[in-house]
Amino acid sequence: MKIAVLGAKIIGGALARKWARAGHDVMFGVRNIDNPETQALAQELAASVATVAEAIAFGEVVVFAIPGSAMTETIAAHGLALHGKIVIDAANRISDGAMNSAADFAAHAPGAQIYRAFNSLGWENFENPIFGNLEADLFYCGPAGAGRDKVEELIRAVGLRPMCVGDLRQVGLVDAIGSLWFALAFGQDMGRHLAFKVLTRPS
Numbered sequence: 001m002k003i004a005v006l007g008a009k010i011i012g013g014a015l016a017r018k019w020a021r022a023g024h025d026v027m028f029g030v031r032n033i034d035n036p037e038t039q040a041l042a043q044e045l046a047a048s049v050a051t052v053a054e055a056i057a058f059g060e061v062v063v064f065a066i067p068g069s070a071m072t073e074t075i076a077a078h079g080l081a082l083h084g085k086i087v088i089d090a091a092n093r094i095s096d097g098a099m100n101s102a103a104d105f106a107a108h109a110p111g112a113q114i115y116r117a118f119n120s121l122g123w124e125n126f127e128n129p130i131f132g133n134l135e136a137d138l139f140y141c142g143p144a145g146a147g148r149d150k151v152e153e154l155i156r157a158v159g160l161r162p163m164c165v166g167d168l169r170q171v172g173l174v175d176a177i178g179s180l181w182f183a184l185a186f187g188q189d190m191g192r193h194l195a196f197k198v199l200t201r202p203s
Helices: 010-021 036-045 052-058 068-082 102-108 146-158 168-187
Strands: 002-006 025-029 048-050 061-064 086-089 113-116 137-140 161-164
Touching: 002 010, 002 052, 010 025, 010 036, 010 146, 025 036, 025 052, 036 048, 048 052, 052 068, 061 068, 061 146, 068 102, 086 102, 086 146, 102 113, 113 146, 113 168, 137 146, 137 168, 146 161
Parallel strands: 002 025, 002 061, 025 048, 061 086, 086 113, 137 161
Antiparallel strands: none
């Protein structure tokens, strides 16, 4: 799968490492393609570095792993290019009323398939998602169909169990899980190596 990862910092880097190891083609889309840290990361993963526009054109899947404060501007500038793409919103707009960018995608990228994922856990849990003998769950939402299958493939490639909570109308629920993670990890001093697991019994 061709994956454009917009942003090459902690979250984007952690996800890209897992996807590159799983055999996917990764291209980082960044503002400064000559940044030495980004170039070193790309070399490590046998990935490539390009502008945001070039990465979007490359990707079958486009992952937004940029600062939340940059989401509105970036979506507005590149929304039309996202038409027909599978888009994963992994960015949290911490200082805004809504943590997600669903409204911006609806306004500027109506032809994209939008999923909300990878926003409710710390990056450490992408690097090591196993707790004892259990894999952590990753809660996400987005439209049913082939796009969801590919998103779940990427979640599994990170080592997490996909846990769909519904279509994009459930984006607030996914964000609430992220808020719960922050409340426990920092508010209750439980630390960043913290994740969630859904347990069920056969009826």
